[in-house]
Amino acid sequence: MIEPMQLALFDLDHTLIPFDTGMAWTDFLIGQGVLDDTARQTYLDHCHQYVAGTLDLHAMHRSSVGPLRHVPPPRLAGWLDTFRDQLQTRxxxxxxxxxxxxxxxxxxxxxxxxxxxxxxxxxxxxxxVPHLLATGSATDAAGHLTGEIDGPPCFRAHKIEHVQRWLDGLGHGLASFERSWFYSDSASDLPLLQAVSHPVAVRPDARLRAHALAHGWPVLEPAPDA
Structure with missing residues (x-):
């Protein structure tokens, strides 16, 4: 088997997709009657904290995942299948x-x-995309989500740890690739952006845009229409 010599990493929200997955999921659960309309404002408040750089990801996770504590795993799997189908056109x-x-x-x-x-x-x-590095969600003995994060979140500088651990399992390291890309919209991802050979800003926030322009990084503004 030919070993890949190039690596491409992609952030998800506001990078590959022009929306926030958690907000889309919140709206989905409101539509299912699991959450009431106040959940949307609560999630937006967390998003504003993210932009301000003050977000407690553990608190956000408890708020958005905690309401699913008593949902049986088969029901949650069914909801996720429906959720995926609804996102396909987006x-x-x-x-x-x-x-x-x-x-x-x-x-x-x-x-x-x-x-x-x-x-x-x-x-x-x-x-x-066959490989997914994301924040883990803890479950109890019955497989129900607890609302807590399992292990280090895949957030800010921890993203590098997740990538290195994954590559170690494949017998690679970031330096072993001829070229490596990371596509992201957020300045919170600067540690990983600075660790690859080809950082790319996608729909960047103000701080990342300024950094990208100052360092000659490409800036992509893909059309949001599917």
Whole structure:
């Protein structure tokens, strides 16, 4: 088997997709009658904290995942299948083509996101990305979500740890690739962006845009339409 010599890493929310997976999931659960309308404002408050750089990801996880504590795993799996089907038409053609271009070159591809793994997985499947590095969600002995995070979140500098651990399992390291890309919208991802040979800002926030322009990084503004 030919070993891949190039690595392509993708953030998810506001990078591959022009929306927030957690917000889409919150709206879905409101539609299912699991949450009431106040859940949307609560989630938005967490998003504002994220932009301000003050987000407690553990608190956000408890708020958004905690209400699912008593949902039987088969019911949750059914909801996730429906959720994936609803998102299928919301994938932008431009980012689907971007992922496909890396696949066609034989690059090793992974999504690296702070989004809970169980929510990010349907989108990884839709994009056809085989490797997903995301924030783990703890479960109890019966398989029910507890609302707590399992292990280090895949967030900020921890993203590098997740990538290195994954590559170690494959017998690689970041430095072993001829070229490596990371696509992201957020300045919170600067540690991983600075660790690859080809950082790319996608729909960047103000701080990342300024950093990208100052350092000559490409800035992509893919059309949001699917």
């Amino acid at each position: 994938l932008p053609a431009a980012t689907r083509a971007l992922v496909a271009s890396h696949h066609q070159r034989g690059d090793l591809c992974a999504i690296v996101t702070a989004t809970p793994r169980f929510l990010a997985r349907p989108l990884a499947e839709l994009f056809g």
